[in-house]
Amino acid sequence: MKIRPVILCGGAGTRLWPNQKKHQAKQFINFGNWTLLGKTLERIKGSIFDNPVISTNAKYLKQVKQHLKKHKIKKYKIVLEPAKKNTAPAILSTALIKDIPDNQPLMFFSSDHLIEKVNIFNNAIYKNKSNLTDQNIFIFGIKPKSPSSEYGYFLTKKVNGNINKVTKFIEKPKEVKAKQVIKKNGYWNSGMFFLRKDSIINNFKKYQLKTFKNCLDAVNKAKYKSNTYYLNKSSFLKATAKSFDYAILEKTKQINAIKLDIPWSDLGSWKEILKMYDKNKRKYIKKKNIYYRPWGKYTNLFEGNEFLIKELYVKPKGILSLQKHHHRAEHWLVTQGNAKITLNKDIIIKKPGEHIFIPLEAIHRIQNPSKKPVKIFEAQVGSILKESDIVRYQDVYGRVI
Secondary structure (H helix, E strand, C coil): CCEEEEEECCCCCHHHCCCCCCCCCHHHCCCCCCCHHHHHHHHCCCCCECCCEEEEEHHHHHHHHHHHHHCCCCCCEEEEECCCCCHHHHHHHHHCCCCCCCCCEEEEEECCCEECCHHHHHHHHHHCHHHCCCCCEEEEEECCCCCCCCCCEEEEEEECCCEEEEEEEECCCCHHHHHHHHHCCCEEEEEEEEEEHHHHHHHHHHHCHHHHHHHHHHHHCCEEECCEEECCHHHHCCCCCCCHHHHHHCCCCCEEEEEECCCEECCCCHHHHHHHHHHCHHHCCCHHHEEEECCEEEEEEEEECCEEEEEEEECCCCECCEEECCCEEEEEEEEECCEEEEECCEEEEECCCCEEEECCCCCEEEECCCCCCEEEEEEEEECCCCCCCCEEEECCCCCCC
8 A cells, every 4th residue: 555645735834924914835935946835746756655635725725736737746635624723633634534544654744844865755754654553653853953943853762673762852942952952862853744544543532532523523524526625614613723743742652753864944944945045056046146246246046925035245354334124124144254243233243054133124234354255145035125125324335325
C-alpha cells in the first residue's frame, strides 16, 4: 500500500504581515516563479506516494485548484473546513474520509515548508512505513543548524534497535535554553506527522472523544462535489479548536522520531526568507537591477506582492542617509562585516547572521565604520516600495531635501 500524502493548507501566514488587514498566506506567496505549496506538490510526486488529499478552506479553494492544475496533479481529494479550528480537527477530519482505508499510512505535510534533499527525506519516510502501528505516531526532527527561538524542539532515546522514542517536547525556548537543548542532541520539531488512519482514530477516541464524534459527524454529513468534501458546518463548529500537538502529542506516550540532517525551513520570518534569498541570490541577480550610490550600491533581487528583496553593499566608511519611510517597514540581515545601525535614538552594532527590524516611521541609518565592506539583505514590506518613500534628515552626500 502506498503512502497517502495529506497537505495541510489552511494557514493564514499572519506572522509575516503584522498590523496589515490584507495579507498573503505564506504557502501562496510568489518568491520568484515558485511558491511553497508548489514545492510541496512537487515533493509528493515521488513513487512512494498515492494521490494527495488537501485540507483547506473555501477562501483558498481557487488557489489550491490553480496550483494542482499548474503542477499537473489530476487525481486528488480536497477537504474543506467551514471554520478555522487549528490542526487537530483538520488532521482528524481529513483522515476520516471514506477514500482512506483504516490501515492506510498517512504522511501529513505542511503546505509552507521548504525542504531540500528530498530523496533523503522520502527514503526516511518509506523506511519507517513498516514501523507504523494502530497506536503510534512518527514525527520529524531536523538537526538544528543554530540555536533558534522560532522553533520547538524535542529530545529522544533509542529503543528497539533504531527506533527513536520522543521523551520530551520543548516549546520555542529562548536562545540560551535552545543552546542547552542542542547540547543534549535536541532536534527541531518540524510539525510533520507520519501515522496510520487507525492510529489517528484510536488516539482521538482515547484523548479527544468529543472532537472525534463531531468531526466524524462533519465528515458523514459532508457534501461531495468535484473531488471536494464540504464538511458539515454545524458539526464541525462543535469540535474543540486545538493543535494536534496539544490535543494528541502531549498525551500519548507512543511518539517516535524520524531524525533528519537536511536543509529545512518554514520561512516563518523575514529573517529566514532573507537567508533563503542569500543562499540562492545567483538565481535572482540581473545587471540591470544594480544601482550605484555614493555609499556603495544595492541590487534589487526580487519584487513580490507588497515586498521587495534587496542586497545592500556599503563600502568602507560608507554612510547612508538618516531617513524614515511612511509606507514600508524593513527587515535587515547582515551577511558580511559589522554594521553600525541607528534606530531612532539607539546605536546598534549588528554582526553577520544577525537581524534587525525597522518599523514604519522609525528613523534609521546604516554606517560602515570599518575598512571592510558591509553586506546586508533587506526586505522592504509595505504598500509603496519606491525610492520616493524616503524622508531624509541628514546626508553626508548632500541629498537632504
